[in-house]
Structures are given as C-alpha cells and as structure tokens.
Amino acid sequence: MWFFRSPEIVFGEDSLSYLSTLDLKRVVIVTDRYLKESKVISMVKNSLPASAQIVVVGDVPAEPSFDDMLPSLENVRNFSPDWFIAVGGGSSIDTAKILFALYERPDLSVYDITPIVKLNLRKKSRLIAIPTTSGTGSECSWAAVVSERGEKRKNELASKEILPDIAILDPKMVIDLPEEQTRNTATDAIVHAIESYVSSWRNPYSDALAEKAIELITGNLPSVLIKADNIKAREQVHIGASMAGLSFSNSQIGLAHALGHAFGALFKIPHGKSVGIFLPSVVRFNYPYCSDRYDRLNAIFPEDIREKKLDLTLENFLNKIGQPLKIHQMGIDEKNYSNQVETIVELASESTGITTNPRDANREDIRNIAMSVVNLSK
Ligand SMILES: [Fe+2]
Incomplete structure (x- = not known):
C-alpha cells in the first residue's frame, strides 16, 4: 500500500487572487526579513479579504534554528490565527510548518515532528504556502529543515500533517527573483x-x-x-x-x-x-x-x-x-x-x-x- 500526497495547488497568473475567496479571519504571514517590506508581501496582503486581521512574522533568517523561531511562536500564540500563510523560499515555508504544528500542539516539542508521531493538527488553523523561488518544493512537501544553532548539522523533520493545505504558484511572485x-x-x-x-x-x-x-x-x-x-x-x-x-x-x-x-x-x-x-x-x-x-x-x-x-x-x-x-x-x-x-x-x-x-x-x-x-x- 502506498500513498500520494499533495496540497490543493492553485497555479498560473493571478492565482494569488484565490486568497480573496477563502474564509480568512486572523492571518499570520510568515516571511523573511528581506521580503517583509517587499512588493510580494503587499501583493499577498492586498489579495486577502478586507476584513482579515493580519500579523506578519517577518524575521525568518536563512537556515533557521528552532531557537530563532521561539519569539515568533510566542507572537503567534498570542494572536491565535486561523490561517498561516508562508511567503518566501524554503526557510520561510519550513518555519511556517513548524510554527503551525507547535501552535496547534503547544504540548509537543519540535522533535516530535516525525513520520511516526500522530500530531492531530488542524484543530485551530490551516496552512497556505506561496513560494517566491522556483526550486525548493517546500510548498508541496511534508518535510522541514531546521538547523541546530552553533552546529553544522541540519535536522530533517517530517510529518505528513505539516504538508501545506494549499500551495499557490503565481509567477508574479517570482518575476523579481534575482x-x-x-x-x-x-x-x-x-x-x-x-x-x-x-x-x-x-x-x-x-x-x-x-x-x-x-x-x-x-x-x-x-x-x-x-x-x-x-x-x-x-x-x-x-x-x-x-x-x-x-x-x-x-x-x-x-x-x-x-x-x-x-x-x-x-x-x-x-x-x-x-x-x-x-x-x-x-x-x-x-x-x-x-x-x-x-x-x-x-x-x-x-x-x-x-x-x-x-x-x-x-x-x-x-x-x-x-x-x-x-x-x-x-x-x-x-x-x-x-x-x-x-x-x-x-x-x-x-x-x-x-x-x-x-x-x-x-x-x-x-x-x-x-x-x-x-x-x-x-
Ligand atoms: Fe533540494
């Protein structure tokens, strides 16, 4: 027995407008410090329903460690979102997966995110991934890479439950990629x-x-x-x-x-x-x-x-x-x-x-x- 897993995929020009059709009330946008003030984040915000309340977690470093994510996790828990929207490359999307899992399950540790642990997520929120690079595939994967602070080693976390619910592939999000x-x-x-x-x-x-x-x-x-x-x-x-x-x-x-x-x-x-x-x-x-x-x-x-x-x-x-x-x-x-x-x-x-x-x-x-x-x- 084998399974094929995929998010719902929305693709092509103007696919970002799909966001306006969703019932989004309290949204956490997870992105990095370079994109935080950029055109792509404005485009995402402008595509959300007008009534949506938004918090931007915009301090994801390249190759983040779990310690780097802790202040953001606190912000997320205080805000109580019903949706996470990851906007960026692999680091932002992977960070969003982890914040999403640990917001859903405050009793778990990051190391519980393994294929053999039943996480029981999606009681409070769901996850959308909007890649701004064409390559990592993180928007379609159930893996997340977390660095170990001060070490060369990277942890490859995986759970089918951290696979994004929706992936939006809008070419306008990558048009300015250097x-x-x-x-x-x-x-x-x-x-x-x-x-x-x-x-x-x-x-x-x-x-x-x-x-x-x-x-x-x-x-x-x-x-x-x-x-x-x-x-x-x-x-x-x-x-x-x-x-x-x-x-x-x-x-x-x-x-x-x-x-x-x-x-x-x-x-x-x-x-x-x-x-x-x-x-x-x-x-x-x-x-x-x-x-x-x-x-x-x-x-x-x-x-x-x-x-x-x-x-x-x-x-x-x-x-x-x-x-x-x-x-x-x-x-x-x-x-x-x-x-x-x-x-x-x-x-x-x-x-x-x-x-x-x-x-x-x-x-x-x-x-x-x-x-x-x-x-x-x-
Ligand atoms: Fe790769």
Missing part, C-alpha cells in the same frame, strides 16, 4: 526530479511528475535567464519546480542531496549550488544500476544540449546556465576543501538521502564523488 537565486533554485529542482526518478521509493506518480518537471524546467530556464520578466517562461519553471517537489516528496532524494547538505552546511554554499555540483558524478556512479531510467530522462532534455548520456548532458546544461561544476569556480580553496572531505563523507553517510539512492554507497564511494569536484583540469 538571476543567481533563479539559477540556484532551479538547479535544486532539477536535482529533485532526477534523484526522485531513480529513488528506490519511486512510484508511477513521482515518475510522471519528475519527467514533466525536467521538460518544463530545462525547456524554459534558459529563456528566464536571458529575460527575467518572461512571465510565461517563469510560470513554466515555477510549475516544473513544484512538480519536482511533489515528485521527491512522494519518493525521496539521493546521494547528491546527501553530499550537498553536508558540503553546503560546511562551506555556507546555497543549497542548489551545493547539490548541483555533485549531480553529474552521482549520475555516473549510479548509471550501471538505473541506466534505462537515466536514458529516458536524457531524452527529455532540449536537443541542443543533449549528449549521449545523462551525466554529460547535465554537465552541458549546468555549464550553459552558469552553474559551477568544480569547487574552485565557487572561490573555495581546494586544499581547504580536501582537508574537510572526511567531515563531508561522515555527514553524508548519516544523511537520510543516502538510504534511497539506487546504488549503495560506502565511505570510499562517497569520498570519490566528493573529490570529483576538485579541479583536475585547471
């Missing part, structure tokens, strides 16, 4: 689709979503990077990224995420960049175990960048969109990186991403992939 973030978050989405497609938990639903996600993202991302306000292309990438999120949320990720989480945490590298850099080597490593699947995905990439095998196509594509394939292109000293490879190997070996990778990877395999991004052809 080029670098557009590239990084879309790369993350490509990695989600590819890892999901070969995960040992893959299923017909996640397969179909991953295939379409690759088509939409790779077919439209180059146009977005040339002309940022190409709303139609933005819309397709936004939908594709969400499909990739829905795909991996219902199947799981793999070795590129295991390595990328470790590398990203150690060197403070944006998530998309840190998982993207390992993807071609992970595909090469996995290839003998899922060649038919990789070949099928390879055929979906645009003809002008497609090579005979997926690893080479990915190198071509990532190169074309300006994504680094070696660590020196990120300005990281290779000696410093090599000195920390054992920590990356250790953290990656403990990551949940490794358990659903199509090929078992031992420490030596992981080390080889980690070292494959050290430049050998400078």
Whole structure:
C-alpha cells in the first residue's frame, strides 16, 4: 500500500487572487526579513479579504534554528490565527510548518515532528504556502529543515500533517527573483526530479511528475535567464519546480542531496549550488544500476544540449546556465576543501538521502564523488 500526497495547488497568473475567496479571519504571514517590506508581501496582503486581521512574522533568517523561531511562536500564540500563510523560499515555508504544528500542539516539542508521531493538527488553523523561488518544493512537501544553532548539522523533520493545505504558484511572485537565486533554485529542482526518478521509493506518480518537471524546467530556464520578466517562461519553471517537489516528496532524494547538505552546511554554499555540483558524478556512479531510467530522462532534455548520456548532458546544461561544476569556480580553496572531505563523507553517510539512492554507497564511494569536484583540469 502506498500513498500520494499533495496540497490543493492553485497555479498560473493571478492565482494569488484565490486568497480573496477563502474564509480568512486572523492571518499570520510568515516571511523573511528581506521580503517583509517587499512588493510580494503587499501583493499577498492586498489579495486577502478586507476584513482579515493580519500579523506578519517577518524575521525568518536563512537556515533557521528552532531557537530563532521561539519569539515568533510566542507572537503567534498570542494572536491565535486561523490561517498561516508562508511567503518566501524554503526557510520561510519550513518555519511556517513548524510554527503551525507547535501552535496547534503547544504540548509537543519540535522533535516530535516525525513520520511516526500522530500530531492531530488542524484543530485551530490551516496552512497556505506561496513560494517566491522556483526550486525548493517546500510548498508541496511534508518535510522541514531546521538547523541546530552553533552546529553544522541540519535536522530533517517530517510529518505528513505539516504538508501545506494549499500551495499557490503565481509567477508574479517570482518575476523579481534575482538571476543567481533563479539559477540556484532551479538547479535544486532539477536535482529533485532526477534523484526522485531513480529513488528506490519511486512510484508511477513521482515518475510522471519528475519527467514533466525536467521538460518544463530545462525547456524554459534558459529563456528566464536571458529575460527575467518572461512571465510565461517563469510560470513554466515555477510549475516544473513544484512538480519536482511533489515528485521527491512522494519518493525521496539521493546521494547528491546527501553530499550537498553536508558540503553546503560546511562551506555556507546555497543549497542548489551545493547539490548541483555533485549531480553529474552521482549520475555516473549510479548509471550501471538505473541506466534505462537515466536514458529516458536524457531524452527529455532540449536537443541542443543533449549528449549521449545523462551525466554529460547535465554537465552541458549546468555549464550553459552558469552553474559551477568544480569547487574552485565557487572561490573555495581546494586544499581547504580536501582537508574537510572526511567531515563531508561522515555527514553524508548519516544523511537520510543516502538510504534511497539506487546504488549503495560506502565511505570510499562517497569520498570519490566528493573529490570529483576538485579541479583536475585547471
Ligand atoms: Fe533540494
């Protein structure tokens, strides 16, 4: 027996106006300090029913720890909302999931948010996610990442009950996303689709979503990077990224995420960049175990960048969109990186991403992939 879980998804231009049709009385908007005073928050507020009372929790830092969330949780409890609206990237949406769960259940701790604990949420409120990046998939997932203050480690919390009730994918919310973030978050989405497609938990639903996600993202991302306000292309990438999120949320990720989480945490590298850099080597490593699947995905990439095998196509594509394939292109000293490879190997070996990778990877395999991004052809 298997399940497919998804929020209600509202998408396309002006989908934000869907908010005006909902019975929203007391709304907490969860966002970050950069977006707090931005156009996107004004657009969300203006789309709410006129009678709605609103509190903005606007101090979510990048990669928040639970301690960072405590003052906001107090504000939320004092306000007693009937809806949470997360507006932002993965950090804001993940924070909203946790605030929502702990507002519903003040008796629980953040570490009770696991797949095996019945949380019994939605007695007081519900959750809407409005992503302002096209990539994390958090609006469609039942996971939330929380950093441990003062530590390099990240906790991956998960419960089907923190899956948002509604995801709104309005391309106007991503039209002003800077080029670098557009590239990084879309790369993350490509990695989600590819890892999901070969995960040992893959299923017909996640397969179909991953295939379409690759088509939409790779077919439209180059146009977005040339002309940022190409709303139609933005819309397709936004939908594709969400499909990739829905795909991996219902199947799981793999070795590129295991390595990328470790590398990203150690060197403070944006998530998309840190998982993207390992993807071609992970595909090469996995290839003998899922060649038919990789070949099928390879055929979906645009003809002008497609090579005979997926690893080479990915190198071509990532190169074309300006994504680094070696660590020196990120300005990281290779000696410093090599000195920390054992920590990356250790953290990656403990990551949940490794358990659903199509090929078992031992420490030596992981080390080889980690070292494959050290430049050998400078
Ligand atoms: Fe990711």
